[in-house]
Amino acid sequence: MIVLPLSHILIFSLLLFAIGLYGALVRRNIIGILISIELMLNAANVNLIAFSKYTSLAPETGQIFAFFVIALAAAAAAVGLAIVLALYRIRKTVYTDEVNLLKW
């Protein structure tokens, strides 16, 4: 059995996080931003699982934490989508550059 080294998994999760961050920072569409945030959360999940596997700690610690993150992500997505719907009803748009009321 080929054992995948920890560093590979970490590089993968790093890439996943970087893609998510890039998406969150540059996408105009709020839906896209939400999806990117999901990517970043999942990158964190991968990390948690990886550390749980490769360290001598009790394996449940990291896995349970990942479950928490998944539940949290679902909740965040629900709230985020609700905000997007409400925003669309009021402003007829889902692009962030057209929503700049917080400006000075």
Next chain:
Amino acid sequence: MVTADQILLAPVLPLIAFTVNILLGRFMKNHAAWLSLAASASAGVIALPVCWAVFHGAHFSHQITWLMLGTTPLKFGYSMDPLSASLLFMVTIVGTLIQIYAMGYMHGDPRYSRFFAYVSLFMSAMLTLVIADNYLLFFMAWEIMGLCSYLLIGFHFVKDSAANAAKKAFLTTRIGDIGFLLGFLTLFTAIGTLNFSQMNTLLAGAHTPHAALNTGLLAMAALFIFCGTIGKSAQFPLHVWLPDAMEGPTPVSALIHAATMVAAGVFLLARSFPLFMAVPSVLPIVTTIGTLTTFMAAFIALTQTDIKRVLAYSTISQLGYMVTAMGLSGLSAGTFHLITHAFFKALLFMGAGSVIHGTHVQHIGEMGGLFKKMPHTALTFIIASLALSGIPPFSGFWSKDEILLTAYASGHSLVFWILLLSAFMTAFYMFRLIFLTFFGSPRDPKIHAHESPAIMTLPLWLLAIGTILIGIPGSPWMHHWFQNFIAHMIHHPEYEPSVFVMACSVAAAVTGIALAGVIYLKKPIWAVNVARVFPTFYKLSYNKFYFDEFYAAYIVKPFQGFGRVLFGFDETVVDGAVNGTGHVTLVISRAKQWIDTYIVDGAVNFMGTAVYFLNSITKRVQTGFVQNYLLIVFLALIAFLILELKLA
């Protein structure tokens, strides 16, 4: 039974009427007159029983200590003796009748209640003066009367002439009043009391050589007090205010400037009679002034054309008779003439007022033939004129005869003849007035005369009855009861009636009336001829001996010049100081304003501007793009991580 203290209510009731009318007058409308009238009539009802008791020999007085002058108490009180009882009798009756008349005369005046308020205040002061038992209280009442006179002469103050006449009256009488004040203060220094009866007692022994009284001081006091009489009773040389006082409403002329207030000067002489008897050297001065005034005023009255001015000069002349009588020690004669004169002169003024009311003119040249149109006014006016001229049995005859008798019997034959000549002139000018006003034909067809209402003619008739009857108590028919009554109080020389004097008096009066009748009914050209033949006399009389011009040139003008100098001082120095202070303050406040604008406000504005400027830089952080914020958060996280790693 009379309780004497009730007499105090006599002055108090009109005072209450005054207070109510002056404060609530605007709500009272015509009730103001009823209130004043009720107060005056009640004062009469209260006073007359007391007078009656005094006429039967009673004497009342009561005093309270008002204040202490060192160890000398100053007492105020009233004293009801024959003099005050006679005056009280006259003042309440004449005053009440004149107020009834005034209700008709003043009807429709916008300041109706104010008029009656002043009249009530006057009544109050006059009644106080009459019953006062000392000089100080007398003087206070005297001054209040002067004030009322001023207010009432200037009652129609929108007219310049009325306002000036009021000022003239007030200032002229003030000269005399200062004399009076100095007089009784000097008297207080000399004898240590201001009370009339105490003065009588003290001065009774003044003739005896061992009397330790300073006669020089007493003579000075007497002269100063006589100044008060000269001012108030309009004697030469301060008589000029009384003719001008005719600017006041006619009831005021009747009440104040004929019957009561001007008589107060003579009453003052009567009150001070013991003082004058103690210093006989002053008496010739009094006699001279009185005689001079009598003649001068009668002479001026001959040519005056204003109905009220003729009566005003007549009043001055008659007051001159009274003063002359006092100067000749004829206390009872002077007082008697004072009482009778009050009745018939009030009646004459009210008649004149009725004529003015009916015709709206005062110039006798424009009247004429009014007898048929105003029979009541004319008849009562003639009755009063007969009394004034001295035709028996009217009251004026008895009193004037007493004065002539005093002059004749005391041996002052020059005074007697001047007074007799004045009596002739009196009859002449009065009947000149009557013939021009009531007889002949109407000279101005525009005048539609009408008789005055009953509220005015009723008092006329009541006073006419009084005019006829009031002389009786002093006539031989009642054995000169009045003279004995007054003499009972203060002893003074009395004279047996003289048929010669009576005959002269009646002859003078009848001649005067007859001459007036001939000239003004039959031969009007004679009057013009007389004026042309004696232009000097005519001008002197017509221009009132140029007194007003003389005073204007030598007293009023220098004072005005002095006033202008003071005004100039006021304008340049006093106002200059005030304006300078203002100017300096202005300059200082400009400097302060500069500091406020540029330094205080500048600091505040600078703070605001600085904050605004900084704000314009820092506000750019907030772009409004959510992703910018996210980027910043991420970069910060990176930075903290690097920091953490470096520190570790």
